[in-house]
Amino acid sequence: LSSAASDVYKRQFHEDITGHEITQTLLNEVLRCENIELREHTTLLDFFADASACGGVIAAGPDGEPRAIGAGAVVLACGGIGGLYKNSTNFPHITGDAIAMALRHGVACEHLDYIQIHPTTLYSHRKGRRFLISESVRGEGALLLDKNGNRFTNELQPRDVVSAAIRAQMEKDGTDHVWEDMRPIGEAAIREHFPNILERCEEEGYDPIHEPIPVVPAQHYFMGGIWVDSEKSRTSAEHLYAIGETSCNGVHGKNRLASNSLLESLVFARRAADDMIFGEAPELCRPDRLDLNQYEDQNVILEGYHKQVLNEIERMKKANE
Numbered sequence: 001l002s003s004a005a006s007d008v009y010k011r012q013f014h015e016d017i018t019g020h021e022i023t024q025t026l027l028n029e030v031l032r033c034e035n036i037e038l039r040e041h042t043t044l045l046d047f048f049a050d051a052s053a054c055g056g057v058i059a060a061g062p063d064g065e066p067r068a069i070g071a072g073a074v075v076l077a078c079g080g081i082g083g084l085y086k087n088s089t090n091f092p093h094i095t096g097d098a099i100a101m102a103l104r105h106g107v108a109c110e111h112l113d114y115i116q117i118h119p120t121t122l123y124s125h126r127k128g129r130r131f132l133i134s135e136s137v138r139g140e141g142a143l144l145l146d147k148n149g150n151r152f153t154n155e156l157q158p159r160d161v162v163s164a165a166i167r168a169q170m171e172k173d174g175t176d177h178v179w180e181d182m183r184p185i186g187e188a189a190i191r192e193h194f195p196n197i198l199e200r201c202e203e204e205g206y207d208p209i210h211e212p213i214p215v216v217p218a219q220h221y222f223m224g225g226i227w228v229d230s231e232k233s234r235t236s237a238e239h240l241y242a243i244g245e246t247s248c249n250g251v252h253g254k255n256r257l258a259s260n261s262l263l264e265s266l267v268f269a270r271r272a273a274d275d276m277i278f279g280e281a282p283e284l285c286r287p288d289r290l291d292l293n294q295y296e297d298q299n300v301i302l303e304g305y306h307k308q309v310l311n312e313i314e315r316m317k318k319a320n321e
Helices: 002-010 018-031 097-104 135-139 159-173 187-193 195-203 260-278 298-319
Strands: 043-050 053-060 066-070 074-076 115-122 143-145 178-181 213-222 225-227 240-242
Touching (some): 074 097, 097 298, 143 159, 240 260
Parallel strands (some): 074 240
Antiparallel strands (some): 115 213
């Protein structure tokens, strides 16, 4: 993927949709690779292991039939846990299932209580992911206002501090949101630096050039996850890797800095890929020996995963109080 990597590094900053630009560039490269098969509308239900080594996954396709897929190595890149929350910048189907699978198989997880809340997402009555009003908007000079139009906090404080201030103000005012005023940035800067945010706000019926927009804190990023080493993104199970928000490699600490997760995902994905390509070849498991009957009711399995993750988050929170 050398050509794709080159394109990605050239596009480390692209207006206000950097993440989309990176993923689209990589996807375009994958679509050109004849040795890669993409299976759409397929649900990961579990992974399986022989002794301590992972040997493949169990997944259900569009027909709902669970199937065992053997593999010399498995990479879990399933995103975070946003779908478990009412307000989140994640898609609703991102529900931490890989974390639950790891817990089920005794694969080490850590810091599941490290959950970052983004202070400013566009408030909406609609269900689904919340649209992110980037932190850089406040960095450029946007202000946070209460229901009376008064500024109530320092917008440049850390995310957790700003989120707490917004929640306190919402409780005080009896409202479901506060207001973010982008007008101090100026029309020219808004159009140049935040065109996607401007377009989305206008789609929702707001004009940030001439009026404040409603914002609410939402779950944004998950710093905990499946433990991986800092060398090759290996988990505690042989031939099982985790990358991106599913993993916990320690580089983010307890309060992730904006956008560094994009580069973290690229770096650790490359390290995992190098280890799989140049590392020791694994012995394949025997997926034909698996009992797939236990995976027939997907809803029961996935609901169980969601409860398990939330319970473990609460357990870790209490343990660290």
